Amino acid sequence: MNPSITVSVNGERCELPAGRRLDALVAERSPSRSGVAVAVDGEVVPRASWPETVLADGAEIEILTAVQGG
Amino acid sequence: MSDTDTLRIAGRDFGSRLIMGTGGAPSLEILREALTVSGTRLTTVAMRRVAAGTRGSILDLLAELDIALLPNTAGCLTAGDAVLTARLAREALGTDWVKLEVIADEHTLLPDPVELLEAARTLVEDGFTVLPYTNDDPVLARRLEEAGCAAVMPLGSPIGSGLGIRNPHNIELMVEAAGVPVILDAGIGSASDAALAMELGCAGVLLASAVTRAQRPALMAAAMRDAVAAGRACHEAGRIPRRRYARASSPSRDETPAF
Numbered sequence: 001m002n003p004s005i006t007v008s009v010n011g012e013r014c015e016l017p018a019g020r021r022l023d024a025l026v027a028e029r030s031p032s033r034s035g036v037a038v039a040v041d042g043e044v045v046p047r048a049s050w051p052e053t054v055l056a057d058g059a060e061i062e063i064l065t066a067v068q069g070g
Numbered sequence: 071m072s073d074t075d076t077l078r079i080a081g082r083d084f085g086s087r088l089i090m091g092t093g094g095a096p097s098l099e100i101l102r103e104a105l106t107v108s109g110t111r112l113t114t115v116a117m118r119r120v121a122a123g124t125r126g127s128i129l130d131l132l133a134e135l136d137i138a139l140l141p142n143t144a145g146c147l148t149a150g151d152a153v154l155t156a157r158l159a160r161e162a163l164g165t166d167w168v169k170l171e172v173i174a175d176e177h178t179l180l181p182d183p184v185e186l187l188e189a190a191r192t193l194v195e196d197g198f199t200v201l202p203y204t205n206d207d208p209v210l211a212r213r214l215e216e217a218g219c220a221a222v223m224p225l226g227s228p229i230g231s232g233l234g235i236r237n238p239h240n241i242e243l244m245v246e247a248a249g250v251p252v253i254l255d256a257g258i259g260s261a262s263d264a265a266l267a268m269e270l271g272c273a274g275v276l277l278a279s280a281v282t283r284a285q286r287p288a289l290m291a292a293a294m295r296d297a298v299a300a301g302r303a304c305h306e307a308g309r310i311p312r313r314r315y316a317r318a319s320s321p322s323r324d325e326t327p328a329f
């Protein structure tokens with residue numbers, strides 16, 4: 001028994017173990033925690049809430065950082 | 071003037087009237103040199119999805135150079151998109167300043183005035199200091215100011231086009247009417263474009279491609295720095311009126327000179 005969920009991370013579908021928390025996902029995807037922000041289902045999730053945010057099946061997650069531009 | 075002349079936006083003073091963008095630079099090293107030479111104190115960055123293998127950090131560079139950050143909402147096509155991007159930038163970078171861009175399409179990159187105004191209202195309500203990238207439309211500028219924007223930033227011509235200021239008259243009208251700084255944003259190609267913006271009374275110039283895509287970015291950064299300073303000085307000095315015919319600069323034979 002190894003339940004998993006399907007979510008979208010930066011527009012790509014991926015499978016994660018059920019119960020995966022947001023801080024773990026960000027650590028996987030981003031080399032740095034500073035200068036990074038996350039939205040889940042179109043709402044910003046403040047950094048302080050990442051550890052307690054359990055990702056739900058079908059969640060749409062955007063992880064953004066600053067790059068050269070403008 | 072040069073020692074005390076600062077660009078004031080929303081009560082914050084910047085020691086240069088040139089705002090630089092960071093887009094288009096071929097490397098962080100070339101960008102570092104150009105930013106340093108330009109003397110800019112405020113610089114835009116974009117927000118994008120994190121990707122593996124991003125080379126170096128623009129944030130580390132700007133922190134090292136002690137240049138303030140102005141995140142933009144480049145690439146957003148709707149008010150909703152731009153508002154979310156601004157909120158993500160605030161969370162990521164710890165600033166509630168935003169260069170608000172809501173473009174109509176990828177081909178012209180022209181601002182969508184309806185979406186722009188809606189996004190500006192929402193972000194002002196949400197406590198942001200909003201600097202909107204806007205059309206060279208004096209009426210829209212007035213609406214943006216009424217919405218509580220801290221500046222208005224009209225294009226001279228399309229982003230990255232280098233076509234200069236296509237409607238100087240409208241820019242002048244905006245400057246005359248505005249109670250907030252008017253910053254010429256987009257379309258600058260040469261030093262004379264930047265000087266003209268300042269002569270028209272703009273409080274500042276925002277440019278990126280003109281420098282970062284020049285053959286010698288650091289040299290162009292110096293040219294833009296000097297052009298902005300010269301244009302500002304010219305505006306402050308009060309130019310002579312244009313005349314239809316000549317007026318001799320030496321006294322006439324029967325005129326007594328002042329000295």
